[in-house]
Amino acid sequence: MQKTDFLVIGSGIAGLTYALKVSQQCPDKKITIITKSQEDETNTKYAQGGVAVVNDLENDSFEKHIEDTLISGDGLCNEHVVKIVVTEGPDRVNEIIEWGANFDKNEDGVFSLGREGGHSVFRVIHHKDVTGREIERALLAAIHQRPNIELISHCFVVDLITQHHLGYLVTKSTPDIECYGVYVLNRNTNKIEKILAKVTLLATGGNGQVYRSTTNPGIATGDGVAMVYRAKGRIENMEFIQFHPTALYEPGVSNSFLITEAVRGDGGILRNIHGEDFMPKYDARLSLAPRDIVARAIDSEMKITGTEHVFLDCRHMDLEKFIHHFPNIYEKCKSIGIDVTQQMIPVAPAAHYSCGGIKTNEWGLTSIRNLYACGECASTGLHGANRLASNSLLEAMVFAHRCFMDATSQIDVLEFKDNVPDWDATGTTAPKEMILITQSLKELKQIMSDYVGIVRTDVRLERALRRLDMLHEETENLYEKTMVSPQLCELRNLITVGYLIVKGASFRKESRGLHYNTDYPFKCELVQNIVL
Template structure:
């Protein structure tokens, strides 16, 4: 299979790029590959909204920039922050033009929310299902373009580079090039090659490496792992944001229900098991402090009181206001027998967002030629050591647009070339088919499922909100063993999505631990009790 533009992932980053490419080049083919249903993405589960300066009487670009820099704890790329904040307004207009419906006041102005770390009300939202609404608008807009093809339930295994042409490729190799991907077609169970002039990775996050996460089951870090195997640059993987308030449900593993930060923006108060509003002991901003501070405060209270959760108190918020702003949360609580007018909502931190990822420049270019990355899988320099709430959807749209703009320049004249400059006719035999010689069907799936549980256990116990050198060392030893066992399976058995995901999750976990080991300080989302203070000399950790 061959295409002009190849997009891996169907969230806001991937679909924004696909729409712009299809519109600009009606005679070129845009192929979107997703490993699940088209709308099963991290975007779909974003509740709070998208941050953007739209009320210039009360707000300003400078305020949004400053809030982002403060949250990022000294590691943001200021030039990138300015780009995202200033260009984000146009990108919000794009998605409104595509049909996204944000809540409005009676006079027609947008209803703006406020979340932790923001100095002003600037969050556009659609009830408490903003991501789902934006995903809907994008998918509806996609249907108008005949040159976009979407392939569902197709698992991308690896990037195709010079390595597959017989060249030795290392991190020191100059001008590594991406020619496309190998994919596992789940309908035929065959590995096929898809060749492309331009490839965008929009594969989302990696929250599933933890036992409890707000991410869907598809968030297994596939893009980051593929780029690392292809000798591309990865950075700042140690900065994993734990959302302070996931709904606590005893015995539930995997995806946790998110209680958006906007609930605290509307007046929700965190309380411990004794009913005390504890946030004032940790930060003067109380319940609206940045997420890293709130998550550590909750973790501290849970350890002090010996409980597995704290509580979110919304009883003082009128039922009419709560159900209007948060109908999805209200229905979820009601289904569990929680009456938000009388009962406290049990909450606990859960892995939520990866601030690091595939290192890109200000145009979304990775260290591998013809390969771009956008969305949560990318590390653009916006978030630094901690993401400001609701900046992620904004970043995804801005960098998808910038990737598209840069790719536009390349696609006009580009031909795929090998390292020695010889043109590669797309679809010809110079790029080999996948070689599965000598592999057999796995005899026991328990080998994969048990290893997956072990990865999540190791990461949750040793590489969570608070870390120590001893825990990180123990995590690395366990991951080394899991990697050896899984690589043996990978070499001897036919591939399955489960095996590929496990392999990717182990790689991502290794990168998180390695980054955490290198960072001899506590900063933002990385808190190591052996290095409790911040070191001004330590900057980005590139792997």
Template sequence: MQPETKITTTDFLVIGSGIAGLTFALKTATKFTNAKITIITKDEQSESNTKYAQGGIASVYDKTVDSFEQHIEDTLIAGDGLCDEEVVRMVVESAPDRLQELIEWGTKFDKNKEGDYDLGREGGHSQNRILHHTDITGAEIERALLAQVNVLPNIDFLTHHYAIDLITEHQVKQKRTKRNSKISCFGAYVLDVKKSKVKTFVSKFTILASGGNGQVYETTTNPVVATGDGIGIAYRAKAEISEMEFIQFHPTALYNPGEYPAFLISEAVRGFGAKLRDYNGDFFMHKYDVREELASRDIVARAIDNELKKSGKPHLYLDCTHLDMEKFTAHFPNITKKCQSLNINVSKDYIPIVPASHYICGGVNVNKKAKTSIKKLYACGEVTRTGLHGGNRLASNSLLEGLVYAHSAFENISKKFDKAKFPENVPTWNDNGVVKNMENILITHDRNEVKTIMTNYVGIVRSNERLKRAEKKLRVLYEDNKRLYDHSELSVDLCELRNLITTAYLITQFSKKRTTNCGGFYNMDLV
């Protein structure tokens, strides 16, 4: 593999093509028509966590029965005391405007017979406030945004381009003055997968919108691209990271051994009235929370986990048989179709379910302007820790967060763009001395090992002993991977493994440091 000697300059480098990255790129390209915006994504244009979001976006729409205060309160309760209330208020009160922009960009949300938006309700919400497009809301949003982005001439959209590392003072030979002592981001080194070349992208501003890290667990609803890349590269660049211990496990993934990633049975199905049953067919949620199936995700996931461990059975059930099937199939056509493909008739049969890794509430620290601790590096979406989610994300607040923080980044950068300059003396990628890796089985083995460690030791319920074992095993994997990385020609698989080990280790370390159970974090030794 030969690095490109030519440096590519772009005013804005956007890493990621989900709702956050595309929203920022669209707004920026529309305002600064003479600027160049480059979007890089490791797979196809639409392959992101956004594409797989089923439920929808939370927003106070019907103010005759709902209010900002109710949405704020629901978010704070779900966050279990760790939310930043100022951030929650900013996001909730911004929601209607951000949703209106999505609609103007062509996103089609479902309406009822009266022509009003058909508002859904999910766990933790006190009112119906979820705007959705059947059960494929994320795919519809992604479609609408891509349609807008792909016609703008000043956006360069590069697929199969993988961000290896951010470029900071660690690579650039620049004099650091006291006034400019803070680390700055000057772009990124990017692997062009199809050409097997490492490109150097130099930018005035870099926006990290690369999604989460669901692939650190064996069972996850996340697509295979969710390998913690953004958190990994930000951590290596010495960005501030926090609250990595808060992993949200979705209570109801379809139990279908061998399918990967796990198929999500949306939270909205329980909001629609579905009931959970144990392996024997008995209701059990009343034993855990007065809200039963509409309790927040951390409570429902732990309840299911406890019932599974008590029974020793491989799965539990979600019962939809008592629901209005005409309305159910209209609202959840893809879930219905998926079940039918497995010979599950939702009108007669219970749906087998298990919890699955779904969302990380922590990540790269950003303020309300989407600024990270590194100058000229902004971040939005699941890669971040904003203060909105606290210890546990309220259902359907994540797509909203991506929208709001992409807008915040756009507004803040807009004030600085005219004075921004390209950095100088940025070196191209150096891979002298590396050789082609002929031991890909090592990468496959270590990737599976990370998943096993995290699932067994750092899952829904943790303990001090489990965390110690995870730390020890991950440290060995890190040392082995570092030797392989330092001497091998780059590949996506090798880089992904590097980031998976990094994020897994961070989750473990933050878990060890937490001294109280809260939200999505539960250590049985702290009870």
């Protein structure tokens, strides 16, 4: 058993920013960061585009950024939260620069600003086309300088510890559910241990692995959302899964390479298989319309032409500028035989970001006491029905600060729960066949991709739910009888996330933002968040 004052689950921008701030404010407190893979293997690391922040006050303003965010969110943003994130964002960006993150500047020494879909002006600061990797590098370097932070890698969190583990009946209506820490799988000993904490922060990232094609790394299995749902916490708006319009199309490749929206911001043009610029048919903003619109347009063109991709045309763009701004994309295309000056880049939508998640208040506190959530796993109210491009890193920084402010104000009155029982693995045996897990995962990805993708129908959702029920029953039976493994836990979490996406989509009898159901092609006047 371990005890820590502040427990952080996840080592991306949200968790690391929070941990650094807590460490500086509370040098006498212990902070423990847990990550299930290498310390830098996070969704943050793969973020290309940059951070949307008001920096150029001559051409931009808080009001413009707020308006762009609200328009993109299609009526479901919490306007108060949008104002918080946009107005507090510049200070948080300055802090991350002080910690060592570098962003591109032009010859005059001012930030080089990009523009992405849904933005009315150039406002995205970036580091080449590997902004997330640069931020992750700087934060980890700062973390390793703090003596009161312990970072434990290759440690898998199995479940949150609540009153349920003390023998009490806990339901959705139970008042004051409390989090006392977590049970974790120690990969070195292969045993379940407990870590008790006064305060726990979930910064577990997204859930793109629930789909067959995703820009997310393999660790994005929705662990935080699934754990909170099992603990009877509140989850909302899971039906709003953002498909990035332009992932590099490579047949048979599941984890898709992202072609950042900034390429279109710099002049890239979407064309169908016949070479036609098709976006004028769908939106006046053309290739820089919000992601939900562009993804549906591409999906429509693929269905019309019977193809598995469209093209992104960069042949007319200045090669020197392209290589300077997008060196990673240039090298990736070159590695598979695509010369961007001569050939168009094949692209197709891929699951990219979850706009819903663990419901929090404006300080990042969940419906479970002493449990905070931040980053992609959280639903703060910023994104509504569709996230504005490059708002995610900004949200993570702002809410990491807010979680830090609230948690440190409470820490001195909180105590450890000492009567938490050890994990009981009685009656379980080692799994005899991994095929039971791997095949179920393939089935889950196929169900979600075929029935709960960019375009949905009631019949598809009904089929998906029936098949998910069967997978859930089989997996829970396996979980009860066999020893816990990361693969089994991730499958279990992904099935839960898939269920939440389907249930949210089934309850929403309209088409709004990222949720498009052909049985309900119009928006309802009644706007509501769907809480599960």
